[in-house]
Amino acid sequence: GAVVSQHPSRVICKSGTSVKIECRSLDFQATTMFWYRQFPKQSLMLMATSNEGSKATYEQGVEKDKFLINHASLTLSTLTVTSAHPEDSSFYICSARAGTGGSWEQYFGPGTRLTVT
């Protein structure tokens, strides 16, 4: 099956610093990548959708200047949390979709646990 990796798997950073999370599709080309956030005991909340070579589409309530998304190639998308604060601590998960398949053809990465101290 299709494999999506994320790096790092967990990161601890100080308040005010920026953190970059990478999402890679390892064996397929992802025309669309999604970034989700999950708080403890809560659902996965879609943050943004990114298509290769174009600007990301952010969901309502998500600050695009704080959560910078770059989808520069068909196999790599990055999420940068700028000027991180403790409330940004969460589990961030990316998913990737190949071609123009239906929404079910999303393959999820293993997630990144971000802790801001």
Next chain:
Amino acid sequence: DQQVKQNSPSLSVQEGRISILNCDYTNSMFDYFLWYKKYPAEGPTFLISISSIKDKNEDGRFTVFLNKSAKHLSLHIVPSQPGDSAVYFCAASEPGANNLFFGTGTRLTVIP
């Protein structure tokens, strides 16, 4: 506004018995429904799905039932195995939409 709801945060079942996980939704535009399984510190993995034109889809030990009039779907696992212990999310999508709407998850524990 949570459009997909899983009202049971946890469920415990004896090995070999049936596990039934429930999911309700409010958006009548949803036309595709999915179940994902998630282990701690891992991303969700796709389990089974169903289109709104069907009311049942079966794959091995897993069966998903859809009741459109009640806006309810359920996942049946039979027989349940200890390896099934995980958090199960239901998700739904609208026609032509990119994104999925997830429920809050149900933690299934299968007791050996």
